[in-house]
Amino acid sequence: MTGPETAAVRCAGCGRRVKVCAGCEQPGCRNPICDACLRLRLGQSIAQPHPHGG
Amino acid sequence: MSPRAAWRLERLGFGEVYDYTAGKLDWMAAGLPTEGTGAARPRAGDLARGEVPTCALNERLDAVRERVRAGGWEVAVVANEQRVVLGLLRARELDADGDHTVEQAMRPGPSTFRPFVPAEEMARFMTEHGLESAPITTSDGRLVGLLFRQDAVEHAPDEGDRAP
Numbered sequence: 115m116t117g118p119e120t121a122a123v124r125c126a127g128c129g130r131r132v133k134v135c136a137g138c139e140q141p142g143c144r145n146p147i148c149d150a151c152l153r154l155r156l157g158q159s160i161a162q163p164h165p166h167g168g
Numbered sequence: 169m170s171p172r173a174a175w176r177l178e179r180l181g182f183g184e185v186y187d188y189t190a191g192k193l194d195w196m197a198a199g200l201p202t203e204g205t206g207a208a209r210p211r212a213g214d215l216a217r218g219e220v221p222t223c224a225l226n227e228r229l230d231a232v233r234e235r236v237r238a239g240g241w242e243v244a245v246v247a248n249e250q251r252v253v254l255g256l257l258r259a260r261e262l263d264a265d266g267d268h269t270v271e272q273a274m275r276p277g278p279s280t281f282r283p284f285v286p287a288e289e290m291a292r293f294m295t296e297h298g299l300e301s302a303p304i305t306t307s308d309g310r311l312v313g314l315l316f317r318q319d320a321v322e323h324a325p326d327e328g329d330r331a332p
Contacts, residue, residue, distance in 0.1 A: 136279055138297035145296050149279075156285045156293065158193065 127151030190307075196284035197307040210323040212290050213283020216304040216313030222247045225254060229273045230266025232257065243301055245311055246274045252309040253280055258300075280305040283312050288324035290315060 122131040123141075125148035135143035136152045153159040174187045188195055196202055199213050221244045223232045236244045242262070246255035255274030264273040280303045281290065294302060294317040304312040 135297065137293060138299050139275070139279065140298070143297060147297075152279070156281060156289055158197075158282050158285065160193070 125151055127155070193282070193284075194307050197282040199283045199306065199312065202284075206286070209325065210287040211283060212281055212285045212287065212302075212304045212315050212320070213312050215287055215319045215323055216283065216315045217319075218311075218313035220245055220311075220314035222251070222311065223257070223270050224248070225269065225271040225274075227270045228266065229257075229262070229264060229268045229270060232270055233262045233266065236262060243314065245303055245314060246270055247311050251311045253278070253303050253305050253311050256303065278303060280309070281315070282307065286324075287320045291317065291320035291324040294320060 122133060123135065123143070123146040124130070125132055126145050127147055128151055130148050130150075132146060132148045134141055135146035136149040137143070137145075137147050147155070150159075154161055171187045174185045177185045201207075221232075221236045221239055221241050223236075223244050223246055225246060225248075232244060236242075236257070242259045244257045244262070245253055246257060247253050255270070255276045256278040257270065257274050261273045261275060283304050283306070290302070293299075294315075299317060301314050301316045304315050306312060
């Protein structure tokens with residue numbers, strides 16, 4: 115049986131299946147986001163390839 | 169800056185130029201100064217509360233709970249001797265069985281955020297995800313402080329205040 119704690123959700127950004135939202139870690143999150151999309155969204159990493167702006 | 173940019177600056181006559189190999193994001197994540205259009209915007213690291221209570225993995229939960237709440241807090245960050253964040257105790261975890269250790273009760277490996285993220289972006293993200301607070305760390309995981317959503321929202325410039 116799959117409980118709410120283990121059910122996979124889809125990242126709202128890229129559609130990847132993740133165990134839980136990387137932002138809030140709440141199983142019922144309405145805007146689940148994977149770790150990679152979270153880091154890109156907040157500018158904590160840069161999408162590759164990217165135009166080099168210095 | 170990149171090696172290419174460093175070489176270019178040297179060519180333009182700047183005498184002392186260094187290539188920070190870890191990259192610009194790492195520089196900003198360490199809370200080091202920046203210049204340019206966005207430098208004056210309030211950022212997560214400016215607003216994070218560095219005085220947030222911390223505790224160690226092997227402490228008893230009841231002792232931590234008492235200390236944390238006596239200071240008027242409802243959250244504590246679990247960190248090691250180097251202030252590297254290992255977990256988080258929110259109100260729910262603080263209310264767990266006091267005989268447990270912090271390690272047994274904590275939320276392990278919480279999502280952390282870098283100090284350079286603009287306040288308005290943090291405010292928007294935390295509102296979307298119902299996060300009351302979020303740990304702010306350097307890129308090597310050391311605690312800068314705890315950012316409260318209310319602080320981020322209050323310091324987020326209105327859309328009209330943004331530089332073009």
